[in-house]
Amino acid sequence: MKRAAxxxxxxxxxxxxxxxxxxxxxxxxxVPFGPGGASDQMARTMQAIxxxxxxxxxxxxxxxxxxxxxxxxxxxxxKSKGDPHKLITTSSTIYMTPLATKIPVSWHDFTPVAMVAxxxxxxxxxxxxxxxxxxxxxxxxxxxxxPLKVGGGGSKREDxxxxxxxxxxxxxxxxxxxxxxxxxxxTQLAGNxxxxxxxxxxxxxxxxxxxxxxxxxxxSPKRIAYTAKVTTDMAWSDVPTCGEQGLKFxxxxxxxxxxxxxxxxxxxxxxVDLIEKVTATPEWKEYLERNALKADVRTGKDYVxxxxxxxxxxxDLMAKAGFLPTN
Amino acid sequence: xxNIVYLLDGFQVALSLHNLLFMLIGxxxxxxxxxxxxxxxxxxxxxxxxLTFGMDPTSAIILLTSIYWGALFGGxxxxxxxxxxxxxxxxxxxxxxxxxxxxxxxxxxxxxxxxASFVGAISGVMLITFLAPLVAKFALRFGPxxxxxxxxxxxxxxxxxxxxxxAKIIVSLAFGFILAGVGIDTISGDMRMTFGVTELMSGVxxxxxxxxxxxxxxxxxxxxxxMSFRGKNAKIDPIVVLRTWAQMPRYIFTFIRSCxxxxxxxxxxxxxxxxxxxxxxxxxxxxxxxxxxxxGEIEGVIAPETAAHAAGTAALLPMLxxxxxxxxTAAVLLGGLMIWGLQPGxxxxxxxxxxxxxxxxxxxxxxxxxxxxxxxxVPLFAAIMxxxxxxxxxxxxxxxxxxxxxxxxxxxxxxxxLIFGVVGYAFKKLDYPLAPMVLALVLGDRAExxxxxxxxxxxxxxxxxxENGLVTSLMVIALALLLWxxxxxxxxxLRSRRPVAAE
Amino acid sequence: xxxxxxxxxxxxxxxxxxxxxxxxxLCAVAIAxxxxxxxxxxxxxxxxxxxxFPARMAWLLLAASAVVFFQGLRAxxxxxxxxxxxxxxxMVLLPLTLYVLAIGYLGIYVASVFFLAGFMIAFGSxxxxxxxxxxxxxxxxxxxxxxxxFEVPLPKGPLEAMLGF
Numbered sequence: 001m002k003r004a005a006x007x008x009x010x011x012x013x014x015x016x017x018x019x020x021x022x023x024x025x026x027x028x029x030x031v032p033f034g035p036g037g038a039s040d041q042m043a044r045t046m047q048a049i050x051x052x053x054x055x056x057x058x059x060x061x062x063x064x065x066x067x068x069x070x071x072x073x074x075x076x077x078x079k080s081k082g083d084p085h086k087l088i089t090t091s092s093t094i095y096m097t098p099l100a101t102k103i104p105v106s107w108h109d110f111t112p113v114a115m116v117a118x119x120x121x122x123x124x125x126x127x128x129x130x131x132x133x134x135x136x137x138x139x140x141x142x143x144x145x146x147p148l149k150v151g152g153g154g155s156k157r158e159d160x161x162x163x164x165x166x167x168x169x170x171x172x173x174x175x176x177x178x179x180x181x182x183x184x185x186x187t188q189l190a191g192n193x194x195x196x197x198x199x200x201x202x203x204x205x206x207x208x209x210x211x212x213x214x215x216x217x218x219x220s221p222k223r224i225a226y227t228a229k230v231t232t233d234m235a236w237s238d239v240p241t242c243g244e245q246g247l248k249f250x251x252x253x254x255x256x257x258x259x260x261x262x263x264x265x266x267x268x269x270x271x272v273d274l275i276e277k278v279t280a281t282p283e284w285k286e287y288l289e290r291n292a293l294k295a296d297v298r299t300g301k302d303y304v305x306x307x308x309x310x311x312x313x314x315x316d317l318m319a320k321a322g323f324l325p326t327n
Numbered sequence: 328x329x330n331i332v333y334l335l336d337g338f339q340v341a342l343s344l345h346n347l348l349f350m351l352i353g354x355x356x357x358x359x360x361x362x363x364x365x366x367x368x369x370x371x372x373x374x375x376x377x378l379t380f381g382m383d384p385t386s387a388i389i390l391l392t393s394i395y396w397g398a399l400f401g402g403x404x405x406x407x408x409x410x411x412x413x414x415x416x417x418x419x420x421x422x423x424x425x426x427x428x429x430x431x432x433x434x435x436x437x438x439x440x441x442x443a444s445f446v447g448a449i450s451g452v453m454l455i456t457f458l459a460p461l462v463a464k465f466a467l468r469f470g471p472x473x474x475x476x477x478x479x480x481x482x483x484x485x486x487x488x489x490x491x492x493x494a495k496i497i498v499s500l501a502f503g504f505i506l507a508g509v510g511i512d513t514i515s516g517d518m519r520m521t522f523g524v525t526e527l528m529s530g531v532x533x534x535x536x537x538x539x540x541x542x543x544x545x546x547x548x549x550x551x552x553x554m555s556f557r558g559k560n561a562k563i564d565p566i567v568v569l570r571t572w573a574q575m576p577r578y579i580f581t582f583i584r585s586c587x588x589x590x591x592x593x594x595x596x597x598x599x600x601x602x603x604x605x606x607x608x609x610x611x612x613x614x615x616x617x618x619x620x621x622x623g624e625i626e627g628v629i630a631p632e633t634a635a636h637a638a639g640t641a642a643l644l645p646m647l648x649x650x651x652x653x654x655x656t657a658a659v660l661l662g663g664l665m666i667w668g669l670q671p672g673x674x675x676x677x678x679x680x681x682x683x684x685x686x687x688x689x690x691x692x693x694x695x696x697x698x699x700x701x702x703x704x705v706p707l708f709a710a711i712m713x714x715x716x717x718x719x720x721x722x723x724x725x726x727x728x729x730x731x732x733x734x735x736x737x738x739x740x741x742x743x744x745l746i747f748g749v750v751g752y753a754f755k756k757l758d759y760p761l762a763p764m765v766l767a768l769v770l771g772d773r774a775e776x777x778x779x780x781x782x783x784x785x786x787x788x789x790x791x792x793x794e795n796g797l798v799t800s801l802m803v804i805a806l807a808l809l810l811w812x813x814x815x816x817x818x819x820x821l822r823s824r825r826p827v828a829a830e
Numbered sequence: 831x832x833x834x835x836x837x838x839x840x841x842x843x844x845x846x847x848x849x850x851x852x853x854x855x856l857c858a859v860a861i862a863x864x865x866x867x868x869x870x871x872x873x874x875x876x877x878x879x880x881x882x883f884p885a886r887m888a889w890l891l892l893a894a895s896a897v898v899f900f901q902g903l904r905a906x907x908x909x910x911x912x913x914x915x916x917x918x919x920x921m922v923l924l925p926l927t928l929y930v931l932a933i934g935y936l937g938i939y940v941a942s943v944f945f946l947a948g949f950m951i952a953f954g955s956x957x958x959x960x961x962x963x964x965x966x967x968x969x970x971x972x973x974x975x976x977x978x979x980f981e982v983p984l985p986k987g988p989l990e991a992m993l994g995f
Contacts, residue, residue, distance in 0.1 A: 035373040035659045061981045067737040068528035146786025156516030175783045178514055193470030374980050494897040501891035505863055508884045515880040520866050550922055551915040717954030721946045741930050753852055775883050782877035
């Protein structure tokens, strides 16, 4: 009797595996940050799209795990080996947190699903600032005393890394002022309490549209593609790249998804397929445009190659900036 | 005055039957979420966000803000009944609210808390209605030095040397500051006082400490004293609301003072937590019954609740007018706006007039609905105190554990809660004051961050704290408040000595 | 805070001892913080270093708790908490610790069933069916509210996994 049941179960399992795998209970999208941030918004947009288009019979739940700057969430993913009902959203912190804090985890402990977009970074100044180009900025930075006040979100995170990259190339000392979030830095710029800040477009677009701040240039190899007017006379595509003005340093930040390690290829394939469906919807395109994210879906080997190259770049940059713990 | 016309249009939008229904549902859900510690505020709103996908933006935001109002009201319930603040800004409410409940005056304390929240929130909404653009610009003037000055001011208004043992006050204060510093330092990125424990990297969450120190320790004390809550014999009084309202006019100055302090901190933006402490501190200092605060004084409930809600509401203003989230909850609401396809920011008032004024109108209505709902449940909540201790105590402990977990979805936090429960028990037995510690824990790291940000910008020059009119006047007011206590004490001592000398 | 007169004849932990022990523990905390802060740098390097404020606070804590310690030595003899009271408290504290431990293995719902039942048996005088009903129903309702209505995942264990959650 027992054996028959087991055989039945095995048969059932094998037929299930043969046909496409589907989630059997609700799926957690783990966001390694608090509610309200850029990663959180991306996860919730995905959740909304999946729900609205009925891409899955099971519900998708967004769970914020901000503990240990995302380290906790990554450790949990590492422990949930083989659990196909957990996804984690990532940004550059997936390399930076383990490198900076020596938490014993890295993306190699996860199953890559897909990269969904690349986030741009820009240099922003107050709308009334006399700084109009990278050379103005270099001049201002060299003349400033005390050193130029540059703001950003967090210490030894991507914003400071970008500031380091830009100003070490310009050869000028700065005072980097870390704020709790990019949004706070943007407000401080609008109030003229700092001179420049580095930020994602989404963190600054509101103040730009209100005529409080202005993008100097974007740190991407190419201009942002969106041509719809954001302010009365400018579109994202009108913002020059820093490269056009002679700055070699570029920086983009991935936004992607991972599963825990030890999941089956069918399970991985299900999520790859789901992400492809989600990223093809008009709502997703709208979301990308609103946040000026660069559409860049990569899966499979493409994604892994990207991760390897990007990780090496971060390691190098962090070492130069002195962000790696010495002991 | 065109604002009034827009507002009337807004009321038409908000007053539709189906939006009123959403308000009611939202408030009820919000109370449930607010009562569960750890779930209120940003987490609660984020959890219920998916409910609103596919609704039209106006109804969606009405539902969400109503959840917010409900959660704000709900936070006071557990603070008063069980000494467990459901929200960080309910901590100051426990100081007098819980003693009142122990004296069997839970109904009165709840009524006072709810009414005060309502008054505070409405004063915040009025500010948004009439002064939005003006005030929004003012918020931009706050740089790191000004932020530090605001925190310093809050601190000075609250810390007058109490009657407790001076050394113990200092212990409590220093301990709070140290706890606030645990984890990754915002400014340097260094790991501070984690002693190699990964879980401590993001610091000790304020709510976890408070749930342990106030909630768990209270149950331990109750056990020691014979397994019952002291407010057990509370009479259920159907007209408690009316009786409490009858004494409200007496506290008109407390209301006004707290509204002003709250609005000020909401837009500056020091936040609702700072506002609640400042409201309490100011009332204690300037009220004629200030001496008796902490022993169940109704004014001690009104003051922090009014200030916290004035600030919480006023904090929505920078969100609407500038697209700057004034609080974590506002950040979630902002995220919601974007999902519904609205771009928050200064142009929202121009481009989405219907939406904005519908929202503002719903703030008035949502609070009215909320007040009616919570007041009608006061006798019900007061009756919770009559449930046998052996049943309610483990349920509270379970809710504390859930609350501690949901703050950051981390199991380690449940352990922290337990440890702080024991610490709180020891501190209470030995008469260490807890309030200075809580205040230092909330404001400590923010004040430190602001201080260091200001100095990085000035290249280490301390004169940044008196370089312009705004920051200088804040610092002067703060110092005046700090010195007010000792000076007025000295004066009254002189005065009381004089007649003796004359004899 | 609480009144001890009725218990004066009972024996227990003296106030003096507890005051001194707590003060010493606080001193230990202060010293640990000082060690940690000076290890990273607690000076003023164009503005306060990351250890500056914690170190100053730790000195303050050390000084104040030393004062408390000496005040404690001179405190009058008196019982702070009797053995009987302490037994009551530990009767909750120990199960509570076990409960938190069990959450990690059984999940919060199953652990709560045992905790609720244990508490009600130990401290109440309920009929067995009240205990059974309360200790099962309350976690089930909690499960329904958190997992199904609000979709907030709380720690779950093998039982929930078996049931497919």
